[in-house]
Amino acid sequence: MRIVGISVLCLFCAFSAIVFFTYYRRNSATFSYDIVLPTIFGNSTEFNTSEIKKKRRAFVVNVFASWCTVCMQEHQTWKEISKRTPIDLYGIDYIDIEDNTLAWLQEPDNPYIAIAADYSGKAAKAFGLREYLKLLFSTKKVNWCSI
CATH class of the missing domain: 1.20.5 (Single alpha-helices involved in coiled-coils or other helix-helix interfaces)
Known part of the structure; x- marks a missing residue:
């Protein structure tokens, strides 16, 4: 037995x-972290992770939405981090309304270099998004890591 x-x-x-x-x-x-999205904020017309990686600087990609209450709370933290560290901060607006996002980011000290629009949610899925809060970062020693 x-x-x-x-x-x-x-x-x-x-x-x-x-x-x-x-x-x-x-x-x-x-699974691929190399994506191209249109931007709703920033100097360039498209958000391209391959181009960002070529800069060889540490950066963070924060996936957020203006309707997400936790995202609004952590926005203050991102302001502080962008002031105190040399890390480049990029955002991806996840399944949101562009006007709401732009109104939310009109306040002083917007921490993001560029914000991409992911209205379909497909790019967030390429990043492995399973929940609304997602951070992706890269340094000179670590190619990509997600939290």
Whole structure:
């Protein structure tokens, strides 16, 4: 009886590992941080992560929305971080209304260098967004990391 139980457990573990690695391989093949989006704020007309990486500077991409109450609270923190550190801060406006976002960012000390518009949500999914708060950062030693 004990051998049957151990055999079933081993088969279950093997099956779970196969399912996990199949899912991981399929999703990691389409996963890409290199995206291009239109900008709603900033000097350039498009937000291109490949161009940002070429600058070889540390940066953070913050995915937010004007309707997100937590995003509004953390906005003050981003203001402080942008004043005190040399990190470049970029934003992606996630499934939002452009006028609401621009009104929200009209206040002094806007911390973002550029803000991209992701009204369909497809680019956020390319970043692996599963929840509304998402940070992506890059340094000279770490290519991409998400929080």
